[in-house]
Amino acid sequence: MMKMTYKEKQQEIQMFDREHGSFFDRGSADSYYHRPRNPHRGGVGGGSGPRIEATEPEEIHAYNAGYDYNEEYGDKKDWG
Numbered sequence: 001m002m003k004m005t006y007k008e009k010q011q012e013i014q015m016f017d018r019e020h021g022s023f024f025d026r027g028s029a030d031s032y033y034h035r036p037r038n039p040h041r042g043g044v045g046g047g048s049g050p051r052i053e054a055t056e057p058e059e060i061h062a063y064n065a066g067y068d069y070n071e072e073y074g075d076k077k078d079w080g
Contacts, residue, residue: 006073013069016062021048023059027066033077039063 004012016024023041030038039060043051054060 020046023062024066027063028070031067031070
């Protein structure tokens with residue numbers, strides 16, 4: 001399988017809700033902060049609503065897409 005270019009990946013992730021607190025957003029944040037995968041949304045303040053665990057396949061897919069996106073193209077928190 002060929003690796004997607006950054007531009008292709010940007011087009012692919014358009015299908016996900018990327019607003020603050022969304023499954024995609026929480027996945028990318030968990031990756032950024034070096035946290036293990038734990039599919040959920042909300043629970044981070046700023047109008048994100050309460051924390052809700054992902055139970056549906058599409059919710060888990062969105063969370064994992066955010067986590068994977070940050071692992072490949074994102075940044076990591078420097079605790080130093």
